[in-house]
Amino acid sequence: MATDSGNWRDNILKQLQNRNKNETYCFQDLISQHIRVFENANVLRTENLQLSIQNEKLSCGVGTSGDSGQQERIQQLEKKLLNQADELAELHRRKGENAQQIIDLNVKVLEKDKLLAAKDMSLAENAAKIISLNAEVSLYEKSNQELKYLNDTLRDEHQALQMAFTSLEEKLRKVQDENRQMVERLIKYKAKDADRMNEENDNFLNDGAKHITTVLSTFGLFRKRHAKMQKEIEEACREPREVSPNTFPEGFGPVCQLTVPSKINVKFDAHEGEVNAIKWSPVDRIVATGGADRKVKLWDISKGTYESKGVLVGSNAGVMAVDFDPTGALILGASNDYASRVWTVIDQRLRVSYLKYCKI
Incomplete structure (x- = not known):
């Protein structure tokens, strides 16, 4: 110290x-x-x-x-x-x-x-x-060193991707060559099949000409017989017979007169394609139709004409069957997409005001 x-x-x-x-x-x-x-x-x-x-x-x-x-x-x-x-x-x-x-x-x-x-x-x-x-x-x-390292890495990746792209181009060229060869072979096979089918069709036409003639003659006879039967049914309907009440057994009334419809009341195109299902509503004069256009449509035909009352959508395939519930407020539709759907219809004066669906 x-x-x-x-x-x-x-x-x-x-x-x-x-x-x-x-x-x-x-x-x-x-x-x-x-x-x-x-x-x-x-x-x-x-x-x-x-x-x-x-x-x-x-x-x-x-x-x-x-x-x-x-x-x-x-x-x-x-x-x-x-x-x-x-x-x-x-x-x-x-x-x-x-x-x-x-x-x-x-x-x-x-x-x-x-x-x-x-x-x-x-x-x-x-x-x-x-x-x-x-x-x-x-x-x-x-930061410059990091960017240089990143640049080197990207350059290496680019080179690797360029090599992969070159190899893929080579493979694509080979596959295109193989595809072209296969298309040429397929065309040859198709030509051979077409020639064979033409020969078979010619043979079938030559061999089945007699059979077709026989079938046509049989179909003509069938048409004549069907026209004759329809004429007899119409004559029987135009000539009503009086039946006495004494002729019926006890507990049975007279049989009503039956007539065959002679004309169409209403005809219309319901769907853009085939109509697969149709169902009457239990409440009103409403018809529900289901078609191949994946729609369920409602029609009013109470006045002798047809009038569209609504279109129910939501199906992913053609509707094959439709049905109403007892109240007429629900519509069940089954389609080819493996699903059934229920639409709710609120009906006011035969006008559909609200539509919805749920998938089952």
């Missing part, structure tokens, strides 16, 4: 000595000149005091003796005293000038210190900026 205390004291002393040396170096000449002026002033002050004493002594001696030699000596001493006083005044003037120079130099030193402090501050700021810029440069270098 004693050694450490001695060290810091020595360091402080050395620092103070260096500071004094650095601060007095610029003014060393001025200080030495100032010291010389003070020394000269002290010497002159001492000489002036001695001359004053001698002058007093001489003045006392002249009053008593009146010697002319001493008067001359006194005059010389007075002249010398005046010269010394002039020199002393000049030294005081030079002392003032030197003091003013010292003050001016101290002001300049303060200004230089302020300028040096500002320079030091700007240097510190620039050093901080340099540090931040070095950090940014390191970050940019790191």
Whole structure:
């Protein structure tokens, strides 16, 4: 501990000595000149005091003796005293000038210190900026290295994809060649099959001409027989017979007269294609039809004409069967997409106002 205390004291002393040396170096000449002026002033002050004493002594001696030699000596001493006083005044003037120079130099030193402090501050700021810029440069270098690595990786992937694309193009060309060869072979086989089918068709036409003639003659006989039967049924319907009530057994009434429909009441195209199902509504004169166009349609035929009352959609295949519930508010439709759907019909004055369906 004693050694450490001695060290810091020595360091402080050395620092103070260096500071004094650095601060007095610029003014060393001025200080030495100032010291010389003070020394000269002290010497002159001492000489002036001695001359004053001698002058007093001489003045006392002249009053008593009146010697002319001493008067001359006194005059010389007075002249010398005046010269010394002039020199002393000049030294005081030079002392003032030197003091003013010292003050001016101290002001300049303060200004230089302020300028040096500002320079030091700007240097510190620039050093901080340099540090931040070095950090940014390191970050940019790191990001540049990462981008280079990514670029290399992408270049490798691109080369790999280019090679894969080349191999796939080669495979595609081979597959196209094989496909072309297979198409050519298929065309040849098709031509052979067509020739064979043509031969078989010719043989079938030649062999079955007699059979077709026989079938046509049989079909003509069947048509004649069917027309004769229809004519007999119409004549039987036009000639009603009176039946006595006594001819019926007990508990049975007379048989009503039956007539075969002779004309169509209403005919219309319900769907764009085949009509697969039809169902009467149990409540109103509404007919529901289902067709191959994947729709269920509602028709009003109460006035002897047909009028569309709504189209129920939602099926993904042709509707094969339709049916109403006992209230006529629900319609069930079955289609070829392996699903059955229920539509809700709210009927107001034979007008469908709301339709929806749910898949079962």
